[in-house]
Amino acid sequence: MAVLKTILYLLVYPGLLFLFVYGTFCEWFDRKVYARLQNRMGPTHTGRWGLLQPVADFFKLMAKEDIVPDAADKPLFTLLPIVGLAVVATAGLLMPLWNPFPEAAGLISFQGDIIVLLYLLSLPTLIAFLAGWSSTNIFSQIGGTRVLTMLFGYEVPLFMAVLSPAILANSWRIAEIGAFYRARPLLLLPNVIGFVVALICVQAKLERTPFDIPHAETEIVGGTFTEYSGKKLAFFRLMTDIELVVSSGLIAAIFLGGFGGSPILAFLQFVVKTLAVIFLLSLIRALTSRIRVDQVVAFAWKTMAPLAVLQLLIVIIIKGLLK
Amino acid sequence: MTDLERLDSLKVALGGDILEITNPARRRIFLTVDRAKIASVLTALRDRLGITYVSTISGLDAGDAFEILYHLAEAAHGNVNVRIKIPKADPHVASVTPVLPGAIFYERELQDMFGLVIDGLPDPRPLITSDDWPAGNYPLRKDWKFERPAEIIPGGKK
Amino acid sequence: MKFNIPIGPQHPALKEPISLRMTVEGEVIRDADLRLGYNHRGMEKLAEEKNWTQNIYLVERICGICSHSHATCYVQGVEKLMEIEPPKRGLYIRYLVSELERVHSHLLWLGVAGHEAGFDSFFMYTWRDREVVMDLLEMISGNRVHYAMNTLGGVRRDLDEIQIKKILDGLVVLRQRTEYYFKIGASEPTFVGRLAGVGYLSKEKAIALCACGPTARASGITADVRKDDPQAVYDEVPFDVCTADSCDVLGRTVVRIKELMESYKICEFLLRNLPAGDIAVKAPKKAKPNEVVSRYEAPRGENIHYIRSNGTERPERLKVRAPTLANYPATIEMLKNGFIADIPLIFAAIDPCICCAERTVELVNARSGEETVVRFGDLRKLAGERFAKSPVKRNAVWPF
Numbered sequence: 001m002a003v004l005k006t007i008l009y010l011l012v013y014p015g016l017l018f019l020f021v022y023g024t025f026c027e028w029f030d031r032k033v034y035a036r037l038q039n040r041m042g043p044t045h046t047g048r049w050g051l052l053q054p055v056a057d058f059f060k061l062m063a064k065e066d067i068v069p070d071a072a073d074k075p076l077f078t079l080l081p082i083v084g085l086a087v088v089a090t091a092g093l094l095m096p097l098w099n100p101f102p103e104a105a106g107l108i109s110f111q112g113d114i115i116v117l118l119y120l121l122s123l124p125t126l127i128a129f130l131a132g133w134s135s136t137n138i139f140s141q142i143g144g145t146r147v148l149t150m151l152f153g154y155e156v157p158l159f160m161a162v163l164s165p166a167i168l169a170n171s172w173r174i175a176e177i178g179a180f181y182r183a184r185p186l187l188l189l190p191n192v193i194g195f196v197v198a199l200i201c202v203q204a205k206l207e208r209t210p211f212d213i214p215h216a217e218t219e220i221v222g223g224t225f226t227e228y229s230g231k232k233l234a235f236f237r238l239m240t241d242i243e244l245v246v247s248s249g250l251i252a253a254i255f256l257g258g259f260g261g262s263p264i265l266a267f268l269q270f271v272v273k274t275l276a277v278i279f280l281l282s283l284i285r286a287l288t289s290r291i292r293v294d295q296v297v298a299f300a301w302k303t304m305a306p307l308a309v310l311q312l313l314i315v316i317i318i319k320g321l322l323k
Numbered sequence: 324m325t326d327l328e329r330l331d332s333l334k335v336a337l338g339g340d341i342l343e344i345t346n347p348a349r350r351r352i353f354l355t356v357d358r359a360k361i362a363s364v365l366t367a368l369r370d371r372l373g374i375t376y377v378s379t380i381s382g383l384d385a386g387d388a389f390e391i392l393y394h395l396a397e398a399a400h401g402n403v404n405v406r407i408k409i410p411k412a413d414p415h416v417a418s419v420t421p422v423l424p425g426a427i428f429y430e431r432e433l434q435d436m437f438g439l440v441i442d443g444l445p446d447p448r449p450l451i452t453s454d455d456w457p458a459g460n461y462p463l464r465k466d467w468k469f470e471r472p473a474e475i476i477p478g479g480k481k
Numbered sequence: 482m483k484f485n486i487p488i489g490p491q492h493p494a495l496k497e498p499i500s501l502r503m504t505v506e507g508e509v510i511r512d513a514d515l516r517l518g519y520n521h522r523g524m525e526k527l528a529e530e531k532n533w534t535q536n537i538y539l540v541e542r543i544c545g546i547c548s549h550s551h552a553t554c555y556v557q558g559v560e561k562l563m564e565i566e567p568p569k570r571g572l573y574i575r576y577l578v579s580e581l582e583r584v585h586s587h588l589l590w591l592g593v594a595g596h597e598a599g600f601d602s603f604f605m606y607t608w609r610d611r612e613v614v615m616d617l618l619e620m621i622s623g624n625r626v627h628y629a630m631n632t633l634g635g636v637r638r639d640l641d642e643i644q645i646k647k648i649l650d651g652l653v654v655l656r657q658r659t660e661y662y663f664k665i666g667a668s669e670p671t672f673v674g675r676l677a678g679v680g681y682l683s684k685e686k687a688i689a690l691c692a693c694g695p696t697a698r699a700s701g702i703t704a705d706v707r708k709d710d711p712q713a714v715y716d717e718v719p720f721d722v723c724t725a726d727s728c729d730v731l732g733r734t735v736v737r738i739k740e741l742m743e744s745y746k747i748c749e750f751l752l753r754n755l756p757a758g759d760i761a762v763k764a765p766k767k768a769k770p771n772e773v774v775s776r777y778e779a780p781r782g783e784n785i786h787y788i789r790s791n792g793t794e795r796p797e798r799l800k801v802r803a804p805t806l807a808n809y810p811a812t813i814e815m816l817k818n819g820f821i822a823d824i825p826l827i828f829a830a831i832d833p834c835i836c837c838a839e840r841t842v843e844l845v846n847a848r849s850g851e852e853t854v855v856r857f858g859d860l861r862k863l864a865g866e867r868f869a870k871s872p873v874k875r876n877a878v879w880p881f
Contacts, residue, residue: 038605218494218825290599379802425691451518
């Protein structure tokens with residue numbers, strides 16, 4: 001029974017199937033919001049209101065010819081999309097969805113799971129770099145170096161911003177942090193700076209405008225994924241979708257009070273809160289233009305990092321006052 | 324500036340280098356110079372009258388000679404067109420790119436289209452014609468006719 | 482580490498085939514090389530085999546965006562060769578279409594610049610508003626891309642009161658939207674940060690490399706053929722030459738937005754002072770041996786046609802120089818020491834040309850997403866009904 005439950009957990013909810021469905025839904029939501037903000041219709045044809053468009057895109061890509069360049073490092077080139085998908089799906093399991101109660105610690109909710117989640121969210125960036133580098137295309141390689149350059153910019157502010165609420169809640173466990181803030185909603189207010197910093201860093205992590213530099217199509221064609229096609233590209237796109245779900249879920253869990261109550265209530269909270277975060281991310285995407293990679297690094301270290309440190313200071317002072 | 328003043332200033336600036344000068348329409352001046360002097364004439368126009376803008380260079384196949392027109396323009400001096408004639412037997416002319424750097428693409432185009440040899444051109448590679456363009460084919464010469472080459476598909480059936 | 486990046490002949494940033502070879506060091510461009518000829522169609526040779534009237538439609542097809550510019554430049558030259566004087570009303574309509582074309586070209590450019598800068602919202606908004614002017618052009622000429630308005634001795638279609646009113650209404654909308662874009666272009670920090678200082682071209686370099694059009698004007702050169710060498714109506718119309726001193730892509734954007742405002746002014750002047758009378762005179766079939774240099778300010782800069790006639794009904798030589806070619810040497814200069822990220826922006830500053838899309842007979846209801854396929858016969862019936870109601874009077878003397 002326990003085995004069956006685990007398999008169900010891994011494959012159905014909140015494992016792969018749920019992440020696939022919700023990831024494609026979030027992509028649809030993002031595309032629709034982005035399109036409406038640009039005075040366009042967005043997806044309309046596949047399914048009701050075009051809801052099935054990302055799914056259709058996924059299956060269409062799965063059916064396409066899969067080309068591996070001769071000069072590429074073939075095992076690495078083939079393995080990377082699968083590893084990337086596995087990594088973000090594992091990160092998805094750590095969402096305090098199935099088991100949101102702080103008292104029931106277990107395999108997927110433990111002290112320090114926030115660190116593991118952040119670590120798992122860093123891995124797709126490295127995978128994107130390796131994908132670019134292993135395809136031996138000049139555009140991919142430039143994209144790969146840009147991915148890494150950007151990583152050095154946004155990673156530190158993101159960690160500082162995400163960990164400061166954890167310091168205030170005195171826990172390294174996402175479920176506990178959420179429960180702490182649900183009990184004291186007013187304490188969410190001092191974290192606003194961190195919320196903004198984390199939002200912008202997640203935008204950079206997901207490589208969305210204004211940080212879509214590694215795959216700026218007018219400059220370096222497809223960027224890191226230029227040589228990818230067919231199934232491998234479909235996996236990478238699914239990876240990005242799930243990454244969007246996981247990172248917005250992380251922001252919602254840390255900064256917006258997590259997901260409490262019964263499992264169904266928790267699920268509804270999860271949907272509403274992640275969609276709110278994704279809406280903000282789409283808003284940033286629609287309102288800005290792409291910047292250069294040197295501007296990203298300068299912005300990250302001159303604006304974001306000081307703001308994150310300020311957030312940390314505020315949290316430490318408040319923690320002292322509360323004692 | 325009226326056209327008469329324009330003509331006068333050109334005559335003063337170039338003196339004896341002008342072989343023929345006409346003014347067929349308002350702000351349009353055509354003057355003919357010797358082909359050996361083209362670089363020095365354009366230098367004089369640039370230095371003495373400040374005409375630095377070359378609109379384009381037109382070539383024309385006039386039977387036994389090529390006519391080359393350097394279309395220059397300047398706000399006050401209007402449109403000055405300097406004409407030279409180059410015999411087909413000896414299609415050499417000095418480059419004006421060292422004088423007017425903006426002329427480089429027009430001179431390369433002339434080489435491709437008329438088979439002129441522009442001496443002293445900093446970058447004499449073909450500009451328009453493709454890499455596998457057969458040598459000695461100059462499309463804008465009057466005696467050149469297009470013949471569709473037999474299509475060869477690499478690796479295709481014989 | 483130095484390496485070469487090929488931009489083109491096929492590349493997402495380029496809408497037309499051209500090959501740029503960049504030598505880059507990290508993200509910085511050290512050298513740029515240009516290879517043309519991928520789109521060479523032999524039009525100058527072809528023009529020598531067609532008669533004067535056929536060539537109008539040939540030169541119109543040089544470019545899909547400034548099609549009217551080439552046709553106008555050619556026609557105003559040939560009219561001089563044939564020694565005919567088009568009627569005033571015809572000239573006013575011809576240059577009205579010119580200015581509307583400038584409006585649509587500049588709006589298109591703004592959208593492309595937004596897209597190249599990764600600002601897709603700006604792209605969508607400008608292209609939406611470009612539809613306003615495209616609809617006006619379609620109403621005037623019946624076509625969206627190749628207007629085919631010009632003929633030797635005038636224009637082919639007249640304007641009536643209702644059309645004039647519609648154009649004036651459209652111009653009011655466009656002016657409001659352009660002011661909004663000016664605000665965005667000057668205030669959106671990521672957009673300004675992306676454009677400012679990019680593609681620097683000093684005034685001295687711009688003069689030396691013979692840059693023209695908005696590229697030159699953004700480097701502080703007041704060169705505009707409409708002012709320096711006014712053709713037909715431009716010495717009667719009040720307008721200013723727009724320049725900027727910042728010498729970068731931001732300056733080129735500002736120049737183009739300002740020119741939009743000037744174009745609205747010119748259009749309104751032309752419409753309010755539209756003289757009565759015929760729109761065309763009959764043109765002869767042949768032209769005496771002569772030569773003419775015709776200059777015209779196209780949306781991207783100076784357009785120059787050199788036409789030589791030899792007494793027959795065909796030209797002896799037709800030399801066309803489009804403004805883009807004049808701006809290539811300056812582009813290479815601008816690219817040097819720029820970033821890879823700036824290549825599309827700098828290149829877009831000379832305005833890439835996009836071919837017209839084929840129009841399908843499929844009408845999609847945007848709200849419900851339902852498609853209605855209209856039969857060709859029904860469409861012809863609709864066109865016939867529209868034509869029967871159309872108040873356009875044909876008071877032209879048609880050249881045959």
